[in-house]
Amino acid sequence: MHGLDKPGFSTTVSVFLSYAWTDASRVNKLDQWLRDHGIHIIRDVDSFMAGSQIPDNIWKAVLSADKVVAVYSQQSKNRDWPSFEHQIAEKVEQLIKTPVWVYLRLDETPLRAHDPHRIAIDAQGKTLKQIGLEIQKSLNIPVEHTRFDYDEDAPL
Secondary structure, three states, rough: OOHHHHOOOOOOOEEEEOHHHHHHHHHHHHHHHHHHOOOEEEHHHOOOHHHHHHHHHHHHHHHHHEEEEEEEEOOOOOOHHHHHHHHHOOOEEEEEEOOOOEEEEEEOOOOOOOOOOEEEEEEOOHHHHHHHHHHHHHHOOOOOOOOOOOOOOOOO
């Protein structure tokens, strides 16, 4: 089952964040913003068991998420785990016949040749709030206007 197809359907949308560890400081900010706006986040630091179970953890994360937001950058494009997560997401998309992979581009790194049709949110020059709102839009989530202790109008 996947995301919204779960029995006992809940209105909470879940997102698996795929990223390279070198981008973690930016991902941490995004993670917090999304959580503060009611999105359930699935992420390696919170949801994964260490060791040989990582591939199983990735499968479970992608299968249980409504979307996979791939934080894409020069650092992540050729990394093993983000590439593996992309492969899993493509297999899940084939199974459920629904797109789940959404790019969040941190820099000018071109998307993979076979992915130009995917949703790609460009983060360059945008505030955390702008990026978060674009992610909410890609998830079909109504936008709420709430202020938080951090500066969501600052760049990610």
